[in-house]
Amino acid sequence: MILSRSPIFQLGVQSASPLAVIVGVYLLFAGHNNPGGGFAAGLVLGAVVILRTLAGLQKPTFGPALITGGTLLVVAVAAAPILWGDAMLDQKVVSFDLPLLGTVKTGSALPFDIGVTAIVVGLVIALLDGLSTSDSLVSKGNPA
Amino acid sequence: MVWLLLAAHIVGVAAAAVAGRRDIRAGLLVAAVAPALTTLVALVDLVSSSPARVSELSWVPALDLTFAFRTDALALMMTLLVSGIGTLVFVYAAGYFSPGAAGSSRFPASLLAFSASMLGLVWADSVWTLFIFWELTSITSFLLVGHKNADASVRTAARRALLITGGGGLVLLAGLLVLAGDIGSSLTGLTPVSGTSATVAATLILIGAATKSAQVPFHVWLPGAMAAPTPVSAYLHSATMVKAGVLLVAVLGPAFVGVATWQWLGLAFGATSILWGAIGALRHRDAKLILAWGTVSQLGLLITLLALGSGKAVFAAISLLFAHALFKAALFLVVGEIDIRTGTRDINELSGLARSMPVAFAVAAVAGASMAGVPPLLGFMAKEAAIEAVLGTTGAAGAVAAVAVIGGSILTVAYTVRFLVGVFGPFSRSTSSTTSSTTEPTEVAPMRPAMAAPAVLLGLAGLVGYAAAGTITDLVGPAAVELQADAAQYSLIRWPGLKTAFVVSMGIVASGSLLGVVLSRRTTAIPRPIGADTADATIDGVLAFAPRLTGHIQHGSLPVYLATMGATASLAALPFVFDLPTDHLVLWDHPLQGVLALAIVASAAAGVIVRSRLGAALTLGAVGIGVSALFVTHGAPDLALTQLLVETIIVVGFVLGLGHLSRRFPKKSGSWRAARLAMSLAGGLVVMVGLAAASAAPAGTAPVAELADSAVSEGGGKNVVNVILTDTRALDTLGEVVVLATVAVGILALARIRQLEAST
Numbered sequence: 013m014i015l016s017r018s019p020i021f022q023l024g025v026q027s028a029s030p031l032a033v034i035v036g037v038y039l040l041f042a043g044h045n046n047p048g049g050g051f052a053a054g055l056v057l058g059a060v061v062i063l064r065t066l067a068g069l070q071k072p073t074f075g076p077a078l079i080t081g082g083t084l085l086v087v088a089v090a091a092a093p094i095l096w097g098d099a100m101l102d103q104k105v106v107s108f109d110l111p112l113l114g115t116v117k118t119g120s121a122l123p124f125d126i127g128v129t130a131i132v133v134g135l136v137i138a139l140l141d142g143l144s145t146s147d148s149l150v151s152k153g154n155p156a
Numbered sequence: 157m158v159w160l161l162l163a164a165h166i167v168g169v170a171a172a173a174v175a176g177r178r179d180i181r182a183g184l185l186v187a188a189v190a191p192a193l194t195t196l197v198a199l200v201d202l203v204s205s206s207p208a209r210v211s212e213l214s215w216v217p218a219l220d221l222t223f224a225f226r227t228d229a230l231a232l233m234m235t236l237l238v239s240g241i242g243t244l245v246f247v248y249a250a251g252y253f254s255p256g257a258a259g260s261s262r263f264p265a266s267l268l269a270f271s272a273s274m275l276g277l278v279w280a281d282s283v284w285t286l287f288i289f290w291e292l293t294s295i296t297s298f299l300l301v302g303h304k305n306a307d308a309s310v311r312t313a314a315r316r317a318l319l320i321t322g323g324g325g326l327v328l329l330a331g332l333l334v335l336a337g338d339i340g341s342s343l344t345g346l347t348p349v350s351g352t353s354a355t356v357a358a359t360l361i362l363i364g365a366a367t368k369s370a371q372v373p374f375h376v377w378l379p380g381a382m383a384a385p386t387p388v389s390a391y392l393h394s395a396t397m398v399k400a401g402v403l404l405v406a407v408l409g410p411a412f413v414g415v416a417t418w419q420w421l422g423l424a425f426g427a428t429s430i431l432w433g434a435i436g437a438l439r440h441r442d443a444k445l446i447l448a449w450g451t452v453s454q455l456g457l458l459i460t461l462l463a464l465g466s467g468k469a470v471f472a473a474i475s476l477l478f479a480h481a482l483f484k485a486a487l488f489l490v491v492g493e494i495d496i497r498t499g500t501r502d503i504n505e506l507s508g509l510a511r512s513m514p515v516a517f518a519v520a521a522v523a524g525a526s527m528a529g530v531p532p533l534l535g536f537m538a539k540e541a542a543i544e545a546v547l548g549t550t551g552a553a554g555a556v557a558a559v560a561v562i563g564g565s566i567l568t569v570a571y572t573v574r575f576l577v578g579v580f581g582p583f584s585r586s587t588s589s590t591t592s593s594t595t596e597p598t599e600v601a602p603m604r605p606a607m608a609a610p611a612v613l614l615g616l617a618g619l620v621g622y623a624a625a626g627t628i629t630d631l632v633g634p635a636a637v638e639l640q641a642d643a644a645q646y647s648l649i650r651w652p653g654l655k656t657a658f659v660v661s662m663g664i665v666a667s668g669s670l671l672g673v674v675l676s677r678r679t680t681a682i683p684r685p686i687g688a689d690t691a692d693a694t695i696d697g698v699l700a701f702a703p704r705l706t707g708h709i710q711h712g713s714l715p716v717y718l719a720t721m722g723a724t725a726s727l728a729a730l731p732f733v734f735d736l737p738t739d740h741l742v743l744w745d746h747p748l749q750g751v752l753a754l755a756i757v758a759s760a761a762a763g764v765i766v767r768s769r770l771g772a773a774l775t776l777g778a779v780g781i782g783v784s785a786l787f788v789t790h791g792a793p794d795l796a797l798t799q800l801l802v803e804t805i806i807v808v809g810f811v812l813g814l815g816h817l818s819r820r821f822p823k824k825s826g827s828w829r830a831a832r833l834a835m836s837l838a839g840g841l842v843v844m845v846g847l848a849a850a851s852a853a854p855a856g857t858a859p860v861a862e863l864a865d866s867a868v869s870e871g872g873g874k875n876v877v878n879v880i881l882t883d884t885r886a887l888d889t890l891g892e893v894v895v896l897a898t899v900a901v902g903i904l905a906l907a908r909i910r911q912l913e914a915s916t
Contacts, residue, residue, distance in 0.1 A: 055802060124882050132896065136805060138899075140905040
């Protein structure tokens, strides 16, 4: 098959994935002022999952949880302002002081973006699930 | 308070579901709490004559989508019916199910959910709120009718009820849209409408109301709905849900006061239903079906009176609506008790129940007399008002209404007599000599107090209502005045004196009784359900046609799908070709773009030529990366980033998918290849020209400066693109991610199916 579990590939993915996760999380937070955003973050994190799966480091099992959680989060953020009488999806911006980081400004767009990220990662995992056969992904050794 | 009561119902639904899991009767008693509370609040409001409670929750203000509630006099009266009868029905249902009955979360929960939906419907003060709760009642009714879902005939009946009322709901929605376009969405202080749009709205809304209120020819679902447990039939299909259509006609009446279609179509539905419903009640042998057909007739009477629209007619309609809910619920509860205690509802098999079930007989006799309009009962006062109203109406409409109401009333008395004699009478009319037991009184199981008490209360209400005519007038009078100011001068009269209407109604009772006695001595065969058969055949036909049509459209050939979509898109984009201004076209803003374009074209060409599948995937990836580089040169880093990431994922997806396929593309015949080439070329050309035309002639200027300002001031972010996504146009994003989630769920489901197939 196309998947050779070469040690170089495995080690490379293993050492690169923490960095890639940091990049993904950075994109999620940076999106408000710089290029990035929930969708891009989701794609990066999704790519990490794909690579790790290909390398046989993990199984893509938490797709449904991400999709459900992300959708619930997005809908909750969208509906929450109605409870205190604002229009649906009304944005709340809060800023507060943190030690080390200084003044941090964030808003309800952040959980909304996190929800988007979760859905995108979930979608990528679902695609992985749908396109792969059980023998091509689950690492049961390497059938030559 | 409105919200608190609705919240109490929602909590109640959950509690009833939990309590009902082990013991269905415990679940029903838990479910009775919320309606009992609501009844209490309504009574307090009534006694203290407090002003209408108004509450509004704006959902999407820009689209005028609000949850608006208003408990005016009519809503308060309906609340008493919905929650008062509801409480009694919950108690009754706890007795209806035997102690050993299997636990069910669904039944008590959906019965209470129905109760909440109905309350929302009667409190609604906006057409959209009303519509949402209208549909909720259809759905909960479907769940309740289909309670015994192991039985195929029950499932058919539930499906028929859902499709007819649901289809009617769609027609109603169209009508409400037309109406709201004219006078807005509020339901109070309606201004009269006129013109073509008023006629269209009147027709559509009346059809929607007729499906819900079981008017001929949409009545066929109601007898079928008797497949539900009797508490459901008593509550939904006689006292409350079927009144939703009547209520709608009543509430919207002031808007359509000058529309001839409203009056004539309403009269047509009503008059036909009065007569055909009563005839149906005389044809059937099942006591529950007799009552169900009687409901069709009574609802027809209400619609007829509302269609007439005069003050007296509206007053009579509201009084009758109240009286009907009381006596019909009582009769249904009695029939359910008989069913449980004897095991049958067939009037040919029942005999001698007057002696063995005296309490039930007394209740049925009082409620039946109220239904027939015999003094001294509430039904008499209401019927008297109705007859006065139709006799007082001049012109063709009055004549039609008079014939239908008087004829229908005679038949009503007849089927009431036949019902009472058939169920409780000492003799059996069965001619089949094979069953010897038919001449003996039917065996009866012991009484269940939980079933008897609610029926007695509802039966007594007819008598008490007559005695307290003033109180009832205070209840229904203001409700009628809200709909028609002229109704203020009328009240319920205990003893009208020897007026024309009284003579007419005594004539009706006399001739109807005679007819009823004659008919009750005759054995009738079980009639064929003509209308219901037709409805079911239509539904089955559609269900059989759908897979064949789908098989033709969704044939599964990916190349043909692509070709179809490509051809459609090309045709749709064709008009752009003709308004392509050439003076705006520049070769490039920056020479780098030209270089990138060349690279993209080269990659694309390589993708066409290459024979290996992996190679094709990689060239496509190269095209995508080239495009994202183009985005960078155009100054759109966000777009470029997303494009780049998507391309990466797609290439990996290709690589994964290619594992299932051969390494090289199979050879294609010349003509098919030529067709695909032509299609691709046409598609590419059309997209190119379309994009060029669109960017050369933008519709207006983009509000760039405003968006950038509002991004910082309102969204609190400097990246305008992302602030648009998460704030300015967040509703679009919400829709898009929900689509993504749906797609993902679909993919996961497909993968799951394949795994299941592989494992078996």
